[in-house]
Amino acid sequence: MPAAELAGSRRALRAGLALCAGAALLLLYAPRALCPAPAPAAPHNLTGTSPTPPVAGNHTSPAPPPRDSRVIFTSDVYEAGHSQPHAERCTAWGAGLRLLILVPSAPDHAAAREAVRLTWGHAALRRDIGFAFILGSLDTRDEAKADAIRAEDELYGDIIIGNSRDSYSNLTLKTLSMLEWVHTYCPEVPRLLKADDDMFINIPRLLKFMDARKNETRTIWGRVFERLSPQRSLRSKYYLSPRQYPSNLFPDFTSGPAYLMTTDVVGELLEAAGQEPYLRLEDVFVTGVLASKLKIKRQNAAEFYNKQVPYLPCNVQKGISIHMVRYHEQFDLWRKLLDGTTKCGDT
Numbered sequence: 648m649p650a651a652e653l654a655g656s657r658r659a660l661r662a663g664l665a666l667c668a669g670a671a672l673l674l675l676y677a678p679r680a681l682c683p684a685p686a687p688a689a690p691h692n693l694t695g696t697s698p699t700p701p702v703a704g705n706h707t708s709p710a711p712p713p714r715d716s717r718v719i720f721t722s723d724v725y726e727a728g729h730s731q732p733h734a735e736r737c738t739a740w741g742a743g744l745r746l747l748i749l750v751p752s753a754p755d756h757a758a759a760r761e762a763v764r765l766t767w768g769h770a771a772l773r774r775d776i777g778f779a780f781i782l783g784s785l786d787t788r789d790e791a792k793a794d795a796i797r798a799e800d801e802l803y804g805d806i807i808i809g810n811s812r813d814s815y816s817n818l819t820l821k822t823l824s825m826l827e828w829v830h831t832y833c834p835e836v837p838r839l840l841k842a843d844d845d846m847f848i849n850i851p852r853l854l855k856f857m858d859a860r861k862n863e864t865r866t867i868w869g870r871v872f873e874r875l876s877p878q879r880s881l882r883s884k885y886y887l888s889p890r891q892y893p894s895n896l897f898p899d900f901t902s903g904p905a906y907l908m909t910t911d912v913v914g915e916l917l918e919a920a921g922q923e924p925y926l927r928l929e930d931v932f933v934t935g936v937l938a939s940k941l942k943i944k945r946q947n948a949a950e951f952y953n954k955q956v957p958y959l960p961c962n963v964q965k966g967i968s969i970h971m972v973r974y975h976e977q978f979d980l981w982r983k984l985l986d987g988t989t990k991c992g993d994t
Contacts, residue, residue, distance in 0.1 A: 726811045826916055
């Protein structure tokens with residue numbers, strides 16, 4: 648073969664090898680969306696987008712309407728993930744649990760967390776109940792507070808920390824962080840109780856309530872509010888602008904201090920959240936707006952008081968959740984729950 652022809656063949660061979668190598672690199676570093684996932688992934692980014700299903704015939708699906716740039720969507724503000732996940736709080740993905748209790752708390756509520764641990768939080772000692780507190784990301788500018796949280800968690804190992812900033816206006820983000828944790832680390836648990844750290848929970852009564860409804864699916868139980876209107880007064884701490892929430896009525900929702908849900912809806916709630924305008928009223932948003940959109944049942948349960956009630960022994964023993972309980976009152980209610988002398992009829 649002539650030298651010139653041989654050199655040309657070698658150049659062609661090198662070019663072909665370079666093309667193959669480039670193709671291999673493209674495949675290696677291609678976005679994950681191009682590769683089949685081994686299992687359904689949690690919609691942690693809350694982008695509000697999902698793959699477009701194939702459409703029959705030659706028609707193409709219409710493009711989604713453009714978003715109003717003046718409206719804040721949940722996917723714009725939610726930061727997925729957990730800097731301190733404590734996955735060990737749910738072993739075997741929750742397959743051996745009948746109930747998971749997650750308690751949203753604030754960094755400076757150490758006394759409330761202590762009271763819960765020393766009273767109804769004893770449920771965490773049961774093998775069939777999971778338990779943890781949920782916090783948002785810590786303010787690194789306040790090292791003393793951050794160090795106190797780290798020391799508390801080192802002692803108890805029960806504080807999950809999400810990536811969204813911890814503040815009162817971010818309660819919805821904290822609830823979404825709770826749902827994300829369940830979806831990621833405890834997807835097999837059948838029931839989830841969300842309870843604030845100023846609640847008293849009657850665990851035996853709750854378990855009895857659950858047993859009577861063990862075959863229910865796609866349901867949230869609690870104190871259901873119906874036909875409430877958003878606050879339009881700028882002076883109200885519950886103010887919602889018409890732009891952020893145009894409707895004059897909320898869908899039915901369960902009040903936020905405590906509610907119980909079947910976990911078959913957790914993934915759907917997470918996915919739907921990113922597509923909706925952000926509402927800082929977490930109970931309205933999660934158990935109202937999202938649940939209504941997904942056709943999740945909200946059932947009123949009288950045992951969920953979710954308010955202050957007279958601390959009579961029978962109120963304590965017949966109810967599931969009492970709200971606005973102070974530190975010392977947790978112990979008083981705990982004693983009344985354990986009182987074996989008071990007879991209250993059907994408990």
